[in-house]
Amino acid sequence: MSSESHHATIIDGKAVAQTIRSEIADEVRHLFETYGKVPGLAVVIVGTRKDSQSYVSMKRKAFAEVGIKSFDVDVPEQVSEAELISKVHELNANPDVHGILVQLPLPKHVNEEKVLGEISIEKDVDGFHPLNIGKLAMKGREPLFQPCTPKGCLELLTWSGISIKGKKVVVVGRSNIVGLPVSLLLLKADATVTVVHSRTPDPETLVREADIVIAAAGQAMMIKGSWIKPGAAVIDVGTNAVDDPSKKSGYRLVGDVDFREACKVAGWITTVPGGVGPMTVAMLLKNTLDGAKRVIKW
Secondary structure: OOOOOOOOEEEOHHHHHHHHHHHHHHHHHHHHHHHOOOOEEEEEEEOOOHHHHHHHHHHHHHHHHHOOEEEEEEEOOOOOHHHHHHHHHHHHHOOOOOEEEEOOOOOOOOOHHHHHHOOOHHHOOOOOOHHHHHHHHOOOOOOOOOOHHHHHHHHHHHHOOOOOOOOEEEEEOOOOOOHHHHHHHHHHOOOEEEEEOOOOOOHHHHHHOOOEEEEOOOOOOOEOHHHOOOOOEEEEOOOEEEEOOOOOOOEEEEOOEOHHHHHOOOOEEEOOOOOHHHHHHHHHHHHHHHHHHHHHOO
């Protein structure tokens, strides 16, 4: 079959996320009917960054859709670290809050690590508490919560019927938010994992050997079609704005993979937007529901 006529199967993250969200809504309804309680998620947002604001408003809309109660904690940009930590402590102590999310990035004068470390491990729905990450890294241990984006990547593979066990997987990028935790999750799922990063010589050769590619480098269209092994599954986590005068906004979003080229070679591929993004929010809802079930059904 010529590459011109070949077209990868699109992994529709939006559709998968919608199915998961309706399952969560059913479970939330059941919790309320049985115990008279609903899951609660607190979102702490510092300052007025446009991207953070829009991301958080999208999350809040998603909570309302599935019946999760949203606790909004908006604090000014100049908040002191001590004040922010005391807000986190208040939420830790609130029995109606089952998940706490601190929207990153935080202002420069606040120590991000210190603030995140203060979130109760039982409410760490982002899965970034050092204890949760530590358990994720250890064989035979399970974290209370898995980080949302990595968890969403694996869910997309599972929903598409792509087995991970024994496969060669290349993760492009080593961030604390995606690259590192997704490589740990893949190891737990019995994949053979290679992590490619900015100091890796000849990344193309390594990527070309992969049965599954997880692209999370934050570099627009860095991975070309020629880098992809024919038939491979490609999960594109990248969200990069590139100038596009034909768009009203003046830009369009692209992934870390050159989608048009990769489509002609890959077996499966996600789109940007509409691939991993909706799954991240769905996994956040799932983590909040799981945290609530541990407490409410106790």
